[in-house]
Amino acid sequence: MFEIKDSTPFETDEEDFDTVMASDISFTGTIRFAKPFMIKGKVNGNIEATSDLLIDTAAEVNADISAERVLVRGRVKGNISGKKVVYVSSTGSVFGDISSSQVVLEPGSRFTGKCSMTAGF
Structure with a gap:
């Protein structure tokens, strides 16, 4: 689990998620x-959410993403809009623009694009 100052902790255990798209699924x-x-697994298209999204370590996402909070451990090609936070872990990579109230890039993460931090998104 990771914690961000003044934010609720983002649960990262599989049992904390209502839906898990398995690694053998391509959508x-x-x-x-x-x-x-x-x-x-793998996603191509768009992701629109009013909740949290975790992209796990082996996941490959080619999509524009809009969600409440986004944790990237895998690979994303596309723009990410996170209402509260976009967090890219040391195993994560983002090739696209990020916009959010709060952006965290752990050492070792990869990011290519523009970053816009907005207040009250």
């Missing part, structure tokens, strides 16, 4: 959800 299209969602 093309738009995913919309309102409860915490974890991706372990």
Whole structure:
């Protein structure tokens, strides 16, 4: 689990997520959800959420993402818009623009794009 000052901790255990997309699943299209969602497989398209999204270590996401909070441990090609926070862990990589109230890039993470930190998104 990681914690960000003045934020609720982001649960990272699989049992904390209402839906987990397994590593052997590949999906093309738009995913919309309102409860915490974890991706372990491959997604191509768009992701629109009013909740938290975790992109796990082996996941590959080619999509524009809009969610409450986003944790990237895997690979994302696309723009990410996080209402509260976008957190890229040391194993994560983002190739696209990030916009959020708070952005965290751990040492070792990879990021190519523009970063916009907005107040009250």
